[in-house]
Amino acid sequence: MNIQRIENKNDMEKIFIDFHLQIYRYIYYKTGQKKELAEDLTEDVFVKVWTNRDSYKPEVSSIKSWVYAIARYHVIDYYRKNKNIYETSENEDTDYDKNDNLNQDEGILIDEVKEGLSRLEKKDRDVIILRYINSLSIEEISELIHKKSSATKVMIHRALKHLKKVVDSYDY
Numbered sequence: 411m412n413i414q415r416i417e418n419k420n421d422m423e424k425i426f427i428d429f430h431l432q433i434y435r436y437i438y439y440k441t442g443q444k445k446e447l448a449e450d451l452t453e454d455v456f457v458k459v460w461t462n463r464d465s466y467k468p469e470v471s472s473i474k475s476w477v478y479a480i481a482r483y484h485v486i487d488y489y490r491k492n493k494n495i496y497e498t499s500e501n502e503d504t505d506y507d508k509n510d511n512l513n514q515d516e517g518i519l520i521d522e523v524k525e526g527l528s529r530l531e532k533k534d535r536d537v538i539i540l541r542y543i544n545s546l547s548i549e550e551i552s553e554l555i556h557k558k559s560s561a562t563k564v565m566i567h568r569a570l571k572h573l574k575k576v577v578d579s580y581d582y
Contacts, residue, residue: 413473416463425473426456432544433481439539440485442528451488455481475553478546482536482554526576534569541566 413421433455438448458480466476527535540546540554552562 414468416459416466422456422460422463425459425477429474429477430456433477436478436481436539436544437485439527439535439543443524451484452481455484458484471553472550474546475550478540478544478550478554522577523573526573529576530569530572533565534572537562537566538569538573 413425416422416425430452434448434452437451437455438445441447441451455477459477462480466473471479527538530538537551537555540551541548546554548559548562548566551566552559555562555565557565
């Protein structure tokens with residue numbers, strides 16, 4: 411997407427169509443897979459995108475990175491304002507994640523990875539969600555977390571090692 415400015419509702423509609431599902435998915439995993447909360451926060455993010463459209467600077471970041479940054483800081487603000495709510499929580503079963511084409515072993519593995527994500531440190535969980543769930547490039551993640559690409563690659567590698575260790579530790 412090559413939007414230089416968000417000038418009208420058509421531009422906003424394009425942004426919404428292109429990024430709605432990605433932002434929802436990002437927030438969904440950041441909120442401990444709470445579907446209704448993720449829907450509400452996602453809606454808030456796109457309201458903020460519209461109301462802050464004049465602050466977007468295409469020479470500083472891509473529209474995708476800018477929208478993700480708004481989402482990231484909105485979730486942080488949500489938890490800051492609601493200190494009695496923890497960012498990681500019990501997983502909820504939702505129709506959003508069910509896939510009838512999965513066999514039982516794949517479903518168990520997905521559940522283990524979800525549980526493992528909830529047990530990771532926030533920074534590890536964030537980079538895994540951004541890279542493997544939302545398919546952001548290393549450069550986009552680097553821009554979003556304000557780190558060099560090489561440092562981002564190392565963070566992702568370490569986060570995956572931590573996730574593997576957590577998942578491998580489950581007793582059956």
